[in-house]
Amino acid sequence: MDADLDREFSDFVAARSHALFRTALALTGHRQQAEDLLQTVLTKGARHWGRIRSGNPEAYLRTALYRQQTSWWRSLRRGREVSTEQLPEVAATADATATVDLNLALRQALAQLAPKHRAVLVLRYFEDRPDSEIAEILGCTQSTVRSQAARALARLRELCPRLDILATKEAADR
């Protein structure tokens, strides 16, 4: 890249790195891994900046974030899930103080999801993307998105039984 393109790329990163890093954190749940993920994707962006700058570079990079994250793990872990930390014991009741515990347990459960499952949940519940866009970003069909999301939620409930308390609560609210 020449100096003008370098500056343009640097300006873009300065403006958007906060938002991209938030997504990387949501995807990885780990600061160091989020930094590495974003750095890898930005390096790709820098290499192709001359080509992507005229389109929607943020969309390009955001898609690259998701695909990079899922492909790393697909190639290296071959279906293995992320480490299995000890989960907190399940609370017997759903009271106000349990909310904090629930958040913690949920985050720990998210850390144990397969990357593609987690990516679907991040896109759907963090970025509020419709299934059509999620499918486009992840390079799969909408039915795959729906099935992955269903499996992700089922796995979350397995890992974090406290989530069933929420379902009970909603039923009571009705």
Added chain:
Amino acid sequence: MNPHLTTALRTAFEELAETAPAPVGLAQAALVSARRQRVTRLAVGGGFAAAICAALIGVVAVIAPISGTAGDQFADNGLRPLVVTAYSGIRDPKIDDPSPHFQYSLLLNAKTGRYDRVPYRYAMPSPDGSQVLVATGDNSPRHPTRAGVLDRASGNVRWIADSGSTGGARFPADSNDGRWSPDGQRILFTHMPRTGTPGFVLVDSDTLTTTFVPLPDLAAQNDQATGLIWTPDSKGLALTLSTSVDEPTVTGIRIYDLAGRVVRTVPASGGPLDAVSFFPDGGQLALAPYSDGVRQTSVTVVDPVTGAVQHSFKVPLSGGLIGWTDDRQLLIRVVHDAGGIPASDQPAPVLGPGDDEYDRLLVVDLTGRVTHSMHLPAEYADHLFIGSSDGLPSSAAKITF
């Protein structure tokens, strides 16, 4: 899906997304990596050997000194006084996982004059070279951070005990990678947990006993989150004070004793800071900003007692400060083709063949004049550590400077 679960998930992701600010220097690092990858591809495509690790030394080559004499002091065996003793934190291109856990380092073998690959993402030789501070892991549950001391003679590592979690903070997980004291007696870790009290940890290099010293104001006046560094006498620590409004600005240097008491605060000024380096006699302190790959690097040398500026100059390329070579010269690391050579009132260094393809170490005097230049390996290392070339075989002359 019920709305409560939706809310819980949104909350969990939002909380995760707010756990850390975006790191600084992302764009520059990406530009540098992109250039490096381009060069690597070109080299491979051109049929050059792409072997790394021990073979890295094969691509280290000294080019003719640009000018001057200060950098040309040869011993009888052709060795210059200094050498890179370790390239720490190199990513293995064969491993896709970007976790630093999979990085390796290269340690200079004094007997052979070549570099040995070691499976640690961080490796800092002790001042006498007999031991190496090493680290592994990436703070993840699968690869927890560990720090230890490698004995060069036996190859054994004594691991520093994990302190466990105290008030949400862990050591060494929430600390930087550590630095040897100049006398080699202790190791300093700057401890900046996300929650809990920041401070520093001193580790006795013989017994590996750890002492945590709280410094509650460590983060408050240190917007750039630079770590503490040793003072040359090994009796104190220096912290660069900085504040951020539009961009980080250096406001001073604070010296602490090893009990965490403030010894003095010295006014200093400057822009975004990357590196601080004491000259070993303690009489000079060099300050340099991040290398942005475009602008010439501005270096300021101050009196560490009064803060008075002793020298201020620009290096004719964009680079990062590594340290001092003697009391009149500094070592600057320049990333290849980092913006070329911008317009300057300084004479541009004469580049040798291939100078646009490799990172280089420049020896510069205190006017910014480049007196020596040496190629670095194509594989990028996060840290370079410099030491004496004493005891190296004459075959290592080409890697000394």
